[in-house]
Amino acid sequence: MATAAQEESEHKSFTRMQDGQPEDWMVIAAEHQAHYQEDAPKRIIEHLKSLDELTLGFGCSQLQHSLMTATLARNAGASDEEIVAALCHDIGKTMSVPNHGAIAAEILKPYVSEDIAEAIRYHQDFQGAYYYNYLGRSTTMREDHKDKSWYEFACKLVDEWDAEAFDPDFEVDSLESFEPEITRVFSQPKMM
Ligand SMILES: [Fe+2]
Numbered sequence: 001m002a003t004a005a006q007e008e009s010e011h012k013s014f015t016r017m018q019d020g021q022p023e024d025w026m027v028i029a030a031e032h033q034a035h036y037q038e039d040a041p042k043r044i045i046e047h048l049k050s051l052d053e054l055t056l057g058f059g060c061s062q063l064q065h066s067l068m069t070a071t072l073a074r075n076a077g078a079s080d081e082e083i084v085a086a087l088c089h090d091i092g093k094t095m096s097v098p099n100h101g102a103i104a105a106e107i108l109k110p111y112v113s114e115d116i117a118e119a120i121r122y123h124q125d126f127q128g129a130y131y132y133n134y135l136g137r138s139t140t141m142r143e144d145h146k147d148k149s150w151y152e153f154a155c156k157l158v159d160e161w162d163a164e165a166f167d168p169d170f171e172v173d174s175l176e177s178f179e180p181e182i183t184r185v186f187s188q189p190k191m192m
Contacts, residue, residue, distance in 0.1 A: 011023075011024075011027045013027065013028070037188070037189070040186040040187075041179070041182045041183040041186045041187070044088065044091075044107075044182055044186055045175060045179065045182060047091060047094065048063065048066060048087065048088070048091060048175060049063065049175065050094050051063040051065075051066055051090065051091070051093065051094065052064075054093060054094065056093070056097070058166050059166050059167070059168055060166055060167065060168035061168075062090055062093055063175070064168060064170075064172060065090065065165050065166055066086075066087055066088070066089070066090055066091070066165075067087070067172035067173065067174070067175060067178075068164075068165035068166075068167065068170050068172045069086045069087065069089065069090075069161045069162050069164075069165040070083050070084075070086040070087035070161075070172075070173070070178060071170075071172045071173045072086070072160065072161040072164060072165060073086035073087075073157075073161050074173060076160065076161070080181045080184050080185050081111075081112040081113060081116050081185055082116060082153075082157075083178070083181050084108070084111075084112070084178070084181050084182055084185040084186075085104075085108055085112055085116045085117075085119070085120050085157070086157060086161050086162070087178055087181075087182070088104055088107065088108060088120075089101075089104050089120050089123055089157070089162060090104065091103070091104050091107060092104045092107070100124075101120060101121050101122060101123050101124050102121055104120050104121075105117045105118065105120045105121035108120055110189035110190060111185050111186055111188075111189055111190065112185065112190075114150075115149050115150035115153060116150070116153065118148065118150045118154075119150040119153045119154035119157055120157075122142075122145055122154060123154060123157060123158055123162065125141035125142055125144070125145070126141075126142040126145075126154050126155065126157075126158040126159075127158050127162065127163060128141050128142070129141075129142060130163055142154070142155070
């Protein structure tokens with residue numbers, strides 16, 4: 001069924017990709033830029049809000065945890081990309097807990113340095129130092145990444161910001177206060 005946006009559009013696009021014409025792709029590319037890329041910061045903020053519904057047994061919601069992680073990063077003088085990575089590091093938990101690091105890394109990857117994206121991808125292995133022993137897993141998994149260029153950043157992210165950030169009473173900076181950093185980081189992908 002056609003969506004309202006499709007019905008409004010003058011352009012009739014193909015029904016099979018095999019039949020696509022140059023003008024179809026001009027319209028599709030423009031729509032992606034206008035409605036996808038330009039709305040990216042807004043979409044990230046909306047998705048972060050849904051973390052408020054997840055507690056997962058911790059002492060505070062995943063939104064409070066994410067805001068506290070980002071607030072600690074901001075207070076430590078982190079860069080925009082680092083603050084946004086701290087804010088979004090658990091964004092994937094609304095879809096999958098086991099794979100949440102990889103989901104967040106892939107969301108961030110076009111917009112941040114490769115080192116930051118990789119630190120986010122593997123951040124749970126670094127956190128494992130604090131609890132994997134309770135789950136029958138090795139607590140030294142971060143050692144597998146010792147030679148990586150992002151190792152030091154991952155240690156800082158996890159030890160100084162993420163692992164510290166489960167206090168429901170900590171006065172976090174609001175989600176709205178992070179809008180400027182989110183907008184700057186998600187305004188243009190470094191890669192398409
Ligand atoms: Fe976290």
